[in-house]
Amino acid sequence: MFRAFSDVWKPIDMMTPLKGGQERPLTSFTFPLSGTFQELIDAIKSHPGENAVLLDSEHVPQGVIDPSMLISLLWEETRRLSSSMSMLMDTVNDAVTVIDQNNTVIGWNKKAEDLYGIAGTTIVGEDIQNFFSSLVVTHVINTDLPKKKIIRENYHQPLPGTHVLINASSITNGDEVIGSVCAERDITEIVLLHNELSKASSEVRQLKKEITKIHRPNTAFGKIAGHSKGLQKTVSLSQRVANTNAAVMIRGESGTGKELFAEAIHEESSRHNNPFVVINCGAIPASLFESELFGYQAGAFTGADRQGRQGKFEAAHKGTIFLDEIGEMPLEMQVKLLRVLQNKCFYRVGGNDLVEVDVRVIAATHRDLEQMISDGSFRQDLYYRINVVSIEIPPLRQRKEDILDLIYLFIREFCLQQGRDLSQMAPEVMPFMLNYPWPGNVRELRNVVERMVILAEEDLILEDHLPETIRFQKYNLAVSDPDSTLTDITDRAEREVILQALEGCSGDKSKAARKLGVPRSTLYYKMKKLSLR
Template sequence: MFKGASETLKIEDLIYQPVALIDPEQSPEVLRFNIREKQLAAMLWPSPDSSWNVVLASEFLKLEDRGKIGDLAVKGFPVPVDTPLAKVIDLIRSFPGQLGVLIDKMGFPLGVIEAGRMLSLLWEQMLHLECSVTTLMDTVNEAITMIDQQNVVVGWNKRAEELYRIPAHTIVGQEINRFFSSLVVTHVISKDVMKKKGVRNDYHQPIPGTHVLINASPIVYQDQVLGSVCSERDITETVSLHNELSKASSEVRQLKNEITKIHRPNDAFQKIVGHSKKLRDSISLAQRVANTNVAVLIRGESGTGKELFAEAIHNESSRRNKPFVVINCGAIPAALFESELFGYQSGAFTGADRKGRPGKFEIAHQGTIFLDEIGEMPLDLQVKLLRVLQNKRFYKVGGSDPIDVDVRVIAATHRDLEQMINDGLFREDLYYRINVVSLEIPPLRQRKEDIPELIYLFIREFCLQQNRDMVQIAPEVMTTLLNYPWPGNIRELRNVVERMVILAEDKMILQDHLPSSMKLKRFTAGEIASTESTLTDITDRTEKEIILQALEEAGGDKSKAAKRLGIPRSTLYYKMKKLDIKQ
């Protein structure tokens, strides 16, 4: 909060004091004596119409002996002592040529308010405020820009001069978009902020090689937007350091993993990459239950690595030297379910192998069976699976001899099993059988700090696979990857990195190498602009759309269109010529 003139100035600062009630018929000599003796600033006497007659002492002392004080009287309107300063200013504007008389609750005069004195004090306060704002702007580390309603620069601090190498005397008083064709500056700040929408931590690259975070707010007075102020924090060094640090961290982790493979061959969880708290919590729980026989239900979105966790749990357990068998429950046709899971005897059905065939459960004996996507299994098959899990015994198709089986069950799903139970789509007894320990795998968007490490790990993997030198990743690409929601999680990230490594030229991954669905997008004039074009192309295209829309709404009237756009008519003509808009 800033304490300005409206809070600093008090009515007492604006009035002439002391004042005294007088009889206007008193002789000039007596009045002069009272003025000098009491150091009076003004003299008053009431008027029949409830106003006051006021004479400033300085004016009275100019009178000759024969003059009358009544000739100098100026009308005075009453101002209660508790009147706010803003209201006092309104009253002075409402009674031109009159003086204000500050009165107490009993109606007794306390002082005289004169417009000239008030103007002088307010001007002094404005100069003090201007000096404070200038000092503040040049003290902060951020680049500060202030623009008015017409996008004309009215404030440009020293940090902005250093960041953009534009002297203040060159840019102040000029339209900002003559210096920057940035979509963020010319559209977000000039349009969104003018609509009282703030901008917070908006990443932007205003000039090549420079990265900033923008905060911008409208300057609002009594519901009227007077302009906006923009603060830009230079994060170029931070982005570069983060890029290098992430790369170095990935390389260190890779070396650590290679060393670990030599010294700790049984570290089953080393393939799970990441140091975020949510991921480490999941790994910690998995490690605690690994060397037990309890059933584990792994929950998480597609592509989060549920099978990787299941295999790690198996490899960390005492069953590590026995089979790890994966069953995709949603991919087995109902007709083949029993033969796939339990196997079949010789001649069990037409086309059956003469020697018969073991099922998944028989193969997994003394090992681990991983029931992937168990939420996709139809109800009638859930009954058959439950019976095997309960009895630990099954019959082959076409067989009459029971087969006992010892397996550790790990299941996985991306579905809401509890809701499926309520909807009658999943058996509650099977749910409790597989859900002794529930293990949540966080989606990639909730562990963004792991993304750089995964990216460099995949870059190294695919560079080795493609037999090419290590490629670098541009900071703006890393920013896009960090901000992307990753609906396909790690599987999607791995595919994207593989694509970028293949397409990268000159050992550098750029925005052009991203899939079109991931490229940075902006919403402007109801359309989405993609960075498949250059930023200048996007800006010109966007400005052209906005101007054409304004001209259409104004029926072709350029004056009305300029007013709608909040720019001078001359600027509209200039932009129409530049953008080849013929109207």
């Protein structure tokens, strides 16, 4: 983008000053000094052959400029922009490619030269398709696609043996697509490293005890695999809050590892030598909730144990109680739970003796508790009591760089379980694993890897070993079941659009509603109708 014209114009060199009393030229038009070069050029096109009278902020004429005088000034500005762009491209740590609408390379930085071994002097000015057969950078300027196309964190193999994650975007001038730019992060070393790890099957089997000792985590959080920024930010926050007594709310989609984080927080706390008790609030019938949490006295109800029984809170005394899926807890139990958290004591069902407990509470949910409060299905006072510190676990699709770590961790785990050599993953399988959205997150990934290890023959995982849901995953909404009704197709389309909007807004429903141009209530209704959480 050009700077304001007033930042660089030179009255002595580039224009004729108006003297006192001198009238402005007859064939002229006015232009503000605060305008840009592009605006000045557009104005000159609209007034061919006329001089431009430049006005200051008070609309007082400051001088006259002839269109022919712009050439040297525009050249100076172009050189400045070109120099800045060249320095920027060679400073970033990604391989940057810029092409025009004819697929001609117009930008190629030093990192791209190192990654592909092609000098800039060789490729700049040439058709990029003369060097590469499959490219994301050309995909985003396809005329069949929307005018502005953006791709984020897309796994790609531009050349055999080269693995990259790509960010790409079309370049537009108004409504016209004039080219595209892409930045490629090289992950070849990571992929090759994991493949080499898989090939060393005999050494791994002989030294598995030593490897287990070497890789034994120094902290409870060492069991949480992944190095993405989003996950490490969550781990860092969890570590800071672990050695306190603050109530923690862990939020995240199903399968992201909420219980793993809760247990790590407990093990890193001063309560680690005391019990860690798990309660799945979604698996307890409403009629048994109170006795499950607080226990009961002998003969409290028909079928009760003659000795009575202690509840989960008593069992967790001096330790930590983990209330998983707390959004499923009935309203009447929420009142009783709040009272226990406030008073730190309760009565067993059918009992008269006060039971005092000292427990730390960690809760978890995948539901929108704020909306549940608005709907009247979750108590606001309980929400504030258990939500002192909120920890958000990002879904797997938002941290693709962790998928490789998890895949090879699970391959090693299941191969050791079955006493077989480490399986190797065929290169064609990797794009499926990286591009699949993993709605079941880490839990789904683990199950898929276990299946592939079991089915693998001769210690090689092939595309055929993938589940059909991954192998035949469709990314184009236009490809649908020919037997689908119009309602089915509409629901699928709405579901995909809403998911993309939520992902682009990091799960913020208010922002997603604004992005979609609908009231928030409409978005909530659609999400409930489509079973989106």
